[in-house]
Amino acid sequence: MAKKVLVLIGTKKGAFILESDAERRGWDLRGPFCETWPIQHVVADPATGRIFGAGGNPWFGPAVWRSDDFGATWTHSSEGLAYATGEQPVKAVWSLAAGHGRLYAGVEPAGLFRSDDGGLTWTHLEGLQKHPSRPEWNEGGAGLILHSLVLHPEDERQIWVGISAAGVFQTSDGGETWEARNRGTRADFMPEDQRYPEHGQCVHCLVMAPGKPNRLYQQNHCGMYRSDNGGRSWQSIEAGLPSSFGFPAAVHPRDPERLYLIPLNGDIAGRYMPEAKAAVWCTGDGGETWGDRREGLPQQSAFFGVLRQALATDSLEPAGVYFGTGSGSLYASTNEGESWTCVAQHLPTIASVETLVIDD
Template sequence: MPKPNQIDVNAGDNLLLVGTMKGAFLFRSDANRGSWEEAGPYFPGRSVYAFAYDGRNGRQRLWAAVNSSFWGSFLSSSNDFGKTWSDPETYNIKFPEDSDVSLKQIWQIANDPHDADALYCGVEPAALFKSADAGETWSLERGLFDHPHRTQWMPGGGGLCLHTILPDPARSDRMWIAISTGGVYRTEDGGKNWQPRNRGICARFLPPDQQYPEWGQCVHKDAGDSWQDIGKGLPSDFGFAMEIDPNNADTVFIIPIESDEFRCTPEAKLRVYRTRDGGSSWEPLTSGLPQEDAFETILRDNMKADANNPTGLYFGTRNGKLFGSTDGGDSWMMIREGLPPITCVKTATIN
């Protein structure tokens, strides 16, 4: 039986926003997070690599970054939790004519924590776009696009994309972004200037005498000026998904992957690893997760915590399985299997 494309959402409800290679899905639960109601797919047959919720300024808006063979990559929004969506031509993210590049894909959508009408998009080829009017219009952030390092950025396995946007919640003029494979950059003047912040990050694909480049592919405690390896105690120091517990900054969750050549969970066991001391030690979390024949891949944007206490944590796999925990990772349940390959998982609590 097909799933409905409309769900009733009330104050206090929790949402999971799940993007896949064949459309987007919504999952709704009440405050207990014990069972989930599903709706979708939206944009069936089209890949959705970024999915976000904007509940600021009285809005209840969903944003989806959709890839279409006809329309290309575009943003679409819904103000009624998926019942209706905006036309592909409504929001226009495009590079200026003098840039000599064109939009290939939208990889990330982020709200500004200081300006309730500001939004950011990270795209491929690597660039940052900003909207100052709640998404109605968009402009290229030239401070990053015109950076002298840009000619040296090379595409990673997923392309030359700006995949991570982290505004500083305490300072409106500071933000970090990450580029594959340009590395981490930080601005402290609202985007006018950007500095690489990759000292200490290891890039093993480079020649041995260039293992620690100033840009290239670890935890920092100095706003990103330098980084230190925190991989000791893990089965692999390769992987994509990482999430910080919003209730405790020293608690971090990751899901290791075997290697760049074999992008599956080590030993065919699906394990989430948790540190409670900022990476000094790690413990595997396996209760409710398959520990045999679990050849799973979890992508960069596929794990997200919610804003509740105790913390809820959710992740999706390339095999279309969606897992959740409502006790900070101590135990897990499968929320859904049989979805298309999952590309992103986001959370929202409706206020």
């Protein structure tokens, strides 16, 4: 049966969907959806085909939008997306993850919610905010947000989260209790004798390697890291990269050794492409070596950045790779990053890029 690829795009002014067939030579753009709310993350549940959009801000409030018809129509609910009376209110939903018949939402201020009915109602998993380190969590540049959600593919009770600026935390009991997993990651903004704390690191993105649940990759404010034991310890893999600073990371859909990154020129140097020349960096050996992929990307005046959830792969063969920029352009590669084409321009600031492959 023929396949169709949907590229799901979250922007500051609603969600958009790019569609193509399996050849991925021509693209059709639909949107904006979600009534042009700020949409931080758009994901699909591959088990049901439902599409969800995480959104809101202090003005609109938090909500998770849902489409049961591949984006033709949308509804939203915020029932249960709230902390207890008297606590700081939830400002927005920043991240989503679907799996094991459930939907999880990471919010600002950092916390985790779960829905067992496809996003209609929500339950706060209070265990994360009861972690002893919670009073010491500090806001990152975008606020105190839970932006990375990683579900174990086989064990529904195991979840990893990334919080700026608190670090990586993991639960093995479905969210009742949590353990900080930051050993080996730096916090260069701390005093020199405190640069490897138990918590307080500014993790930017956390992803899991396919077929290896204990293999995690982390793009941090202060370096690039790999863990082979579920985050209990981390080793630096930034040697060979043009910068230790960046936001997004994306794994290959089948190869656990292959990872894609988009380094920026530094946290206080403009946060754009190094030397204003766009490149996606790739490793095929788990971060031991890196190479840049530039064909088709602008090599002058590329003063744009790419946000933490705006890089993704699809599941086709060869795998497609996609990234969206802060200036509203979407680039696609149909050959695993070897060359690139701009497939959309002039969109609002792109916050997230994800994919869904369906039968046409």
